[in-house]
Amino acid sequence: MRNVKKRAKWLLPILALLLVLAGCQTVGGLDLNKALLGNLDVKSAEESVSFSLNAVPAPGISAEDQKIIDLINSFTLNVSHLKLQEGGDISASGTLGYKQASIPFTFYMSKTVLALNVEGAKKPFYFPMEGYNQELTAAGLDVEKAEGLNKLISQFVIKNLPNPSAINVTPVNEAVYGESLNLMKVHAEVTGEELPGLLKAFLKSVSKDTEGFTELISGLYDYLLPVLKQESTTDMLSSIGLGDVPIENKAEVVTVLHDAAKLAVDTVLLVYDKQLNKLYESAPEIKTVLSKDTKLQADLFVDSSLHVRKQNLSLNVALPNDVGIPIRSISFKTETQVWNINGPVKADPIATEGALNVMETELTPGVVLRNFGTDSTAYRVLKDDLGITKKSVVIDPETDYSDAVVKGTTTMIPLRYLAAELDAQVEWDAASKRITVTDDIYGTTIVLKAGSKDAVIDGAKVKLPQPVYFDQYGRGYVPLRSVAEALHAQVKVDDEGLIYITRD
Template sequence: MKHVKKRAKLLLPILALLLVLAGCQTVGGLDVNKALLGNLDVKSAEESMSFSLNAVPAAGISAEDQKIIDLINSFTLNVSHLKLQEGGDISASGTLGYKQASIPFTFYMSKTVLALNVEGAKKPFYFPMEGYYQELSGTGLDLEKAESVNKLLSQFVIKNLPNPSAINVTPVNEAVYGESLNLMKLHAEVTGDELPGLLKAFLKSVSQDTEGFTELISGLYDYLLPVLKQESTTDMLSSIGLGDVPLDNKAEVVTVLHDAAKLAVDTALLLYDKELDRLYESAPEIKTVLSKDTKLQVDLFVDSALHIRKQNMSLNVALPNDGSIPIRSISFKTETQLWNINGPVKADPIATEGALNVMETELTPGVVLRNFTADSTAYRVLKDDLGITKKSVVIYPGEDYSDTVVKGTTTMIPLRYLAYELDAEVKWNAATKQIIVTDDVYGTTIVLKAGSKDAVVGGVKVKLPQPVFFDRYGRGYVPLRSIAEALHAQVKVDSEGLIYITRD
């Protein structure tokens, strides 16, 4: 848990660093704020995007850690064509790179469905969205207002974030989707040691922006009023001084919320330096992340309509060399291009008739693999590289909750426990008094009968070393090794009697 907490702390400054550049003021005659907000008004467009990352290993790491780092560095995502249709429908086509593999995919999302198709899949995977939107509508929220609230929040944040020290604008001629355009190139850099000062400046600006703060809270009030009126929010409202305020009195509610929020920001400013020192003291590794070796670089290419037509971003994050993380630094790189802005764009839907509904189907490793042809790249990556079918179970006889018992020289185990660990399905046939076990990955069936040593595995009759029996709790016990091996697993026992069940 100690390492988990450390890693969680490290994420906070990394995420904050990514937000800093959103607040650039006018530079070289370019109103960057308006350019960033201009993209919020894009109703339709086409886009391409690429993403890659690179992890630098720490010295002396294990071969296992190095293998994981090599896999991380092999990951790439290339979206060759994304289409945003007016109204919100989105489609995308591209490739996912992993090791030496390249896996083509298509994606589609609307208000009714989210669908994914991967080369080699027998059927697309899809997730019905109707219930999701109905659930949101049931809260009383006006989903149509969500976009305006998002814009209002973006305006507020962008307006108050300060400029980084390294920022400049130059006119350039740049190709976007094969078209040569005259653009303004904004280049900005932020290092980790700048971040605390930039965040403090942001809080100061927010504290002084009474008009913007009030406008933001007013917009949030209009959007969240149905939720605020729900009984479940009463205690929360009382805790911030709204317990006795009539919720329909917008002016009074907004005033109370503004004052409470401003007090929180002002308090944060008063304690900022002291809390920052305390953070450094309690988590010294943060100093490495917030150092000059952590660096964000962004190039934005803006057209005359103040739309960002191209964006290149790279982020390198320095990580502490304290043994908690086998990586010295990790860098991310993205490149995007945008064209046909607010033009006629139609997303490409994915047919879901006969597709795999992930809401109705348990996506076990076997179900996922069987949906791919065995000779496909995706199948090989899932099974061999990612090892989604691999299992490793350790049983401590006499102490483990698996409740093993020994009959003669045979270890017996509750069937449902073993089946659960190996993703197998267990059914009871009342008519024939038989237990039917189905292997998740290979589909092998095992037919058993209480009180009998006779079994049928994959259509072949076999003799078990001990008969199946039920204990006083109604649990069916089976010979551990025989059934595990029938489910394509291997069983080993060490010198201390520990039982290892593994499946590749």
């Protein structure tokens, strides 16, 4: 846990770095703030998007780590056609690249459903959105309000973020979806070294922007009033000194919140440099992330309507020299083209009749694989490359919480523990005292009976080395090796008595 928290510290600057370019002010006669905010008013459009990764390995890493890095570097995502329909419906079609494989997919999201179809799948996967949206609406946060809230916050942030030192604007002729356009190209770069100063400048701007800060809080109040009235929220407000302020009194609430927020920002500014130095001392590796080798580069192509029609983004993040991190740097690249802005766009729905409802179905490895043809690329990638069926369990009969016990020369184990480890389903028939175990991957069925050595595996009778029994807590115990092997796992015992259960 200590290492997880430690690494989280140097991940934070990466997220901040991605925000900085959103605050570009007027450069070369082009109002970049208006251009970026203009995209928030896009109601419909069509796009293409590509995404790729590249990880640079650390010297002397293991063959296993190198294999993982090679897999990361083989990953690509290409959305050849994304459609944003007015009203919020979205569809996308493209390919997912992995090693030498290319897997076509389609995606659709509306207010009622989120659906994904992958080439080779027998049925699409879908997630019903009605309940989710109803919960948001009940809390006063429907989709329309969420969009307004996003715009409100974006306007405030973009207004106050400073320009990076490297930024310029030049007129260019650029092709977008096969159309030659006269555009303004904005090129900007931000390094990790600049980030602390840029964030401090942002906080200073926020502190001075009394009008904008007040407008932000006033707007947040309007959007979030239903949430503010909830009991849990009023308790939280009381803890910060708003307990005596009537929630319905907007002017007073906004004033108190503004003063509290400004005080918090000013307090951060007073200790900013000192706390930054403390951060460097407690986590020296963060200096690697916040170095000149960490760099975000962006090329934005803006049309005369101040819409970003094309953008190329690349982010390279230098990582600290840590034995727990097998890579020295990782870079991300994405390219986007946008056309038919605010034109007639119709998203392509995915039919969900007979599809796999992920809310009602537990997506075990077996369920996922059975939804794909065994000769499909997706099946091969999931099973062979990603190894979603692989299992590895180590049991120490002396100390392990599995509660394994030895009867004669046979290790007995609670059936539900073993079944859970191998994703098998267990059904108990109280009338006949029969237990039916169904293998997740191959569908093999095992029928057992309390107090008996007799078992039936896929219709064939088998004798167990020890009878099935129930302990004082009502847990059914079965011979570990017999049942694990029937569930297509291998069982080995080392010289120290440790039991290894594996499945490919």
